[in-house]
Amino acid sequence: MMHWDFALILIFLGLAVPWLGRRRIRQLLALPQTTKMDRLALYASTIAFQWLAAAVILWRTASHGIPAARLGLAIPQPRLTYEVSIALAAPILANQISSLRRLVARPAEIQGIVPQLALKIFPQDNLERLIFFALAATVAVCEELIYRGFVQLVFESLSGGVVAAGIVGSAAMFGLAHLYQGRKGLFTTSFLGLLFSIIRAWTGSLLAPLVAHFVADFTIGLMAPSRLRTAMASHASAGTRGLS
Numbered sequence: 001m002m003h004w005d006f007a008l009i010l011i012f013l014g015l016a017v018p019w020l021g022r023r024r025i026r027q028l029l030a031l032p033q034t035t036k037m038d039r040l041a042l043y044a045s046t047i048a049f050q051w052l053a054a055a056v057i058l059w060r061t062a063s064h065g066i067p068a069a070r071l072g073l074a075i076p077q078p079r080l081t082y083e084v085s086i087a088l089a090a091p092i093l094a095n096q097i098s099s100l101r102r103l104v105a106r107p108a109e110i111q112g113i114v115p116q117l118a119l120k121i122f123p124q125d126n127l128e129r130l131i132f133f134a135l136a137a138t139v140a141v142c143e144e145l146i147y148r149g150f151v152q153l154v155f156e157s158l159s160g161g162v163v164a165a166g167i168v169g170s171a172a173m174f175g176l177a178h179l180y181q182g183r184k185g186l187f188t189t190s191f192l193g194l195l196f197s198i199i200r201a202w203t204g205s206l207l208a209p210l211v212a213h214f215v216a217d218f219t220i221g222l223m224a225p226s227r228l229r230t231a232m233a234s235h236a237s238a239g240t241r242g243l244s
Helices: 004-030 036-063 078-105 107-111 113-121 126-158 163-177 179-203 207-243
Strands: none
Touching: 004 036, 004 113, 004 126, 004 163, 004 179, 036 113, 036 126, 078 179, 078 207, 113 179, 113 207, 126 163, 126 179, 126 207, 163 179, 179 207
16 A cells, blocks of 8 residues: 555656756756856755755655665665675776766767756866765765665555565656756666666665765766866867868
8 A cells, every 4th residue: 555645755756856857957058157156056955955855755754664774774784785885886986987088088979968967067166066075975865765765665565575666666766857867867877776776675775876876976076077178178179270
């Protein structure tokens, strides 16, 4: 049986979150450029929203007597969990660095939605980087609780305890939440969501996907802006020389 409050949360996550995300990103992309206040306001509002969503989920699950451990807020297999955390975070870090290098090597592709988002919303000075660190940590903790904790548990429970149902349902909802990144972003985040959900089911803990999630977001947020701008400047300069 589905609790009414759980149903409302799933509807909000599946419909409202993707729509709100796409609307906000379209507004940002429509701006010729973002200001420092635009970026800080985005960081602050996202942090507030994420913690509010996580708090509501913790409140409603506690009211139904669901222990925190069932949401992945435990480490039942410490050694396995720590080893998997390292084994997952390391290739995620390497992939982010490699992807950025490939993108910088092909400046013409920087016009895509994700690179343009990076140029407009990622931090550009030390204060912004500090707040972005808090944002990346918040998103890692809260989204893992929401999708790998709550959503995965609900879909698994609805299927009568079928672990695969929880994994697939969680990955699909996670992908929808990142619909603003376009079709490629939807595919990528759905794949990562599937991987993270499998590991959460295997270890019984959110720790490994949480660490990997933070590493992925903070690494690209820290490195992308300056490198993308340098690549675009070099590309523009080369184009100018070609016309002369």
